[in-house]
Amino acid sequence: MALQEISHGEQEVEIHGDVLEAILSYVPLIDLVPASCVSKSWRSAVASTLRHLKKPKPWLILYKQATRSPYAATTLAYDPCSNRWIKISKPSMNFNSALKSSQSHFLYMLSSSKFSFSFDPLNSRWYHVDPPLVWRTDPIVARVGDSVVVAGGVCQFEDDPLAVEVYDFNTRAWCTCESMPGSLKESAASTWLSIATTKGKLIVTEKQTGVTHWFDSETKSWSGQYNLNPGQPVVNYNIGSFDDDLILVGLCKNVERFKIWKMSTENFYFEEIGEMPLAFVEKLKSESFGLSSINVLVGTNLVYMYNSWEVEEVVVCELICGGGGSVEGCRWWSVENVVAREGMLKDRLVSTCSEVGFDELQRVMRTDNWKFEVVSLEKETVKSAEP
DSSP states (O other): OOTTEEEETTEEEEOOHHHHHHHHTTSOHHHHHHHTTSOHHHHHHHHHHHHHSOOOOOEEEEEEEESSTTOOEEEEEEETTTTEEEEEEOOOOOOOSOOEEEETTEEEEEOSSOEEEEOSTTOOOOEEEOOOSSOBSSOEEEEETTEEEEESOBOTTSSOTTOEEEEETTTTEEEEEOOOOGGGGGGOSTTTEEEEEETTEEEEEETTTOEEEEEETTTTEEEEEEEOOOSSOEEEEEEEEETTEEEEEEEETTTTEEEEEEEOTTTOOEEEEEEOOHHHHHHHOBTTTBTTTEEEEEETTEEEEEESSOOSEEEEEEEEEOGGGOEEEEEEEEEEOGGGGGOSTTEEEEEEEEOOOHHHHHHHHHTSOOEEEEEOOSSOOEEEOOO
């Protein structure tokens, strides 16, 4: 049945006013864009609906890319509001090297001749600049204020394995900064480090030990060391930005339980938020690697977790926020990963997480000719109520 009109005998009854707005309040965001093009009254109803809708929840966006040139990639996104996977079709892009991401919403490609990066919600706009002076294979890369920080991941034949360079958007030039702290010498690569950005600083945590340092984008210098200590033994540390504070997702030692803490950036005070139910811990286990290869992405109040070796399911944690920035609990669920259906043996999987709004969707649909197609799920989403 078309939404713009209902056939009743030989008469057509137009939907408008409060009835139309009530219907549109149940329509997923990607369908509101074409709905706004039906007529002026529909455009007005969509605008009114958007004003009353709750704040969008961050999408999980997965890029499945071939490992050989021309590095073709397909894109799928999970929208937690509608609980749907969406296949994103867009004009072909020239991939000069492998896609990588070391921050929740930051994608980049690095070759000997070019450094390309994108940090808007749908990674639709790309910047192409000269590569950093030091050649790297697995650096941490993040946008901090008006600059992009590239640190570590240096090839063995380079002199300084802890080298740090910053690209300034205002001067459009690279500058060399203070090297990473010596305590990170054996782990100065994105494989071993978890990062977050807040208040003009890049926070860097060693995943295995919790050793933490931070880089100030203004002074271009490092501080710390601080050893993260949530009050119980943890064997795997992953951090993410949460308003002006941080979120720590830790795998507790010996008991195979994931817990989430809110962490102050002022005094590193820890507040336990919740614990993953055992049923979801089992969904993340790999038969060969256990829980040693868990990827964590934090976007606003959602935490996405999946096993990089066996990605059949994604576990999601929604932080229930109260007044004054407090967190009152968690809501957990898992969703089938549609990318895993097609197999990952010949492809790499890169993930980002960001809030996608109506204006962003409208721009890429109308101007950039992107198309969005809902992908059906074979499994029911498993949910756990707030504890």
